[in-house]
Amino acid sequence: MRKKVMALALFSTVLLAGCTTESSGENNEESSSSIVESDDQESQTESSTESEESSEEAIEETVEEYQYQVNPTNYAIEPLDEEAADEKIALLTIDDAPDKFSVEMAHKLKEIDAPAIFFINGMYIESDEGKEALKEIHELGFEIGNHTQTHPNLQTISAEEQKAEILETSALIEEVIGEKPRFFRAPHGANTDVSRQLVADEDMTLMNWTFGYDFQPDYQDADALLDITLNTELLYNGANILMHDREWTNEVIVPIAEGLREKEFTLIDPKLIASPESEEE
Numbered sequence: 001m002r003k004k005v006m007a008l009a010l011f012s013t014v015l016l017a018g019c020t021t022e023s024s025g026e027n028n029e030e031s032s033s034s035i036v037e038s039d040d041q042e043s044q045t046e047s048s049t050e051s052e053e054s055s056e057e058a059i060e061e062t063v064e065e066y067q068y069q070v071n072p073t074n075y076a077i078e079p080l081d082e083e084a085a086d087e088k089i090a091l092l093t094i095d096d097a098p099d100k101f102s103v104e105m106a107h108k109l110k111e112i113d114a115p116a117i118f119f120i121n122g123m124y125i126e127s128d129e130g131k132e133a134l135k136e137i138h139e140l141g142f143e144i145g146n147h148t149q150t151h152p153n154l155q156t157i158s159a160e161e162q163k164a165e166i167l168e169t170s171a172l173i174e175e176v177i178g179e180k181p182r183f184f185r186a187p188h189g190a191n192t193d194v195s196r197q198l199v200a201d202e203d204m205t206l207m208n209w210t211f212g213y214d215f216q217p218d219y220q221d222a223d224a225l226l227d228i229t230l231n232t233e234l235l236y237n238g239a240n241i242l243m244h245d246r247e248w249t250n251e252v253i254v255p256i257a258e259g260l261r262e263k264e265f266t267l268i269d270p271k272l273i274a275s276p277e278s279e280e281e
Contacts, residue, residue: 066274070183075208076238077268090239090265091273092116092257093209094249095147095185098124098133101250106137108250114257115269117207118142119185122149122169131176138177143270145183146170146204154186159194166198182275183207203276210234212242214249222251230259239265 068077068089077091094105097118109116118137124130138144148154148165149172157165166184174180184199189208199206211234213219219228225248229241243249243256257267 065272067272068268069274070205070207070240071238072206074210075206075240076210076236077240077273078238080274086237088237088263088265089268090235090241090260091268091270092241092243093119093145093185093207094243094245095119096121096124096151096245097147098130098137099245101247102245103133103136105245105250105253106140106142108254109142109257110140112254112257114254114267115271116142116267117145117183117270119145119147119183120169120173120181121147121151122165122172123151125172125176134173134176143183144173144177144181145185145207146173146181147185148187151187153188153190154192154195155190162192162194163198166195166202170202170204180204183270183273185209200276205273205275207240209242210236210238210240212244214242214244214246220246220248222248225249226252226255226259229256230263235263 067080067084069080070076071078077089079085079087079089092109092114094102094116097120099121102118106116106118120134125134134144146166146169149169150165152161152165154162154165170180180202182204183206184195184202184204185207186195191206191208196206211232213228213232214225219225229235229252241256243253260267
């Protein structure tokens with residue numbers, strides 16, 4: 001689990017610092033009596049136990065923060081708490097990042113405190129410029145997803161090519177931001193048995209969408225896209241909205257987010273969506 005590893009890493013750092021200090025003391029000071037050493041060891045043991053217990057408690061509290069899940073059948077977002085089933089929620093997702101407009105879109109969303117997932121194509125983060133763009137989006141607080149290396153239709157390539165498309169992108173993302181993506185979205189929503197199994201093996205969650213329009217010719221216009229996104233009959237509770245790194249989408253990303261809120265939708269933070277990685281003990 002990503003959060004657990006981070007907590008344990010911090011705990012290990014504390015222990016290492018303590019060991020370094022003790023070693024330095026031995027080099028520069030006379031040895032203490034055996035009684036003092038024994039007391040110090042007992043104190044360190046008690047301190048270590050307390051720190052470990054505190055870390056475990058913090059991890060448990062973090063896991064309890066997950067509030068939603070992806071419906072594996074229709075990819076809608078659902079509350080884990082049945083009592084919150086009537087909550088009006090929607091998720092913003094942006095594919096093909098970080099091509100041309102993703103960084104600008106991220107800053108716009110950040111200004112209005114609107115969370116989203118940015119799904120990354122590995123080909124865009126092979127350059128130093130692309131890596132910096134990804135890092136900037138991540139540091140603004142946005143969740144990062146895997147959208148394959150070169151955006152192929154996975155159903156038209158071999159099993160080995162599918163694996164390379166997914167694994168290479170995850171590796172590049174981890175290289176830049178220090179963590180693997182928790183969510184995978186296949187280009188065109190075209191998953192295969194191979195991609196489904198690999199995504200499960202990698203502790204990721206498949207995430208297609210419930211609706212999206214900005215890739216369709218009739219809606220490659222800012223006004224038309226805004227109108228259909230806010231007024232489509234497909235906009236229902238749990239909507240998982242597909243958008244792309246496109247000029248017309250960039251123009252209306254803020255009005256879309258604000259319009260959803262005016263319709264009383266809560267834009268959920270994808271960091272609160274559970275994944276297989278987040279469910280590990």
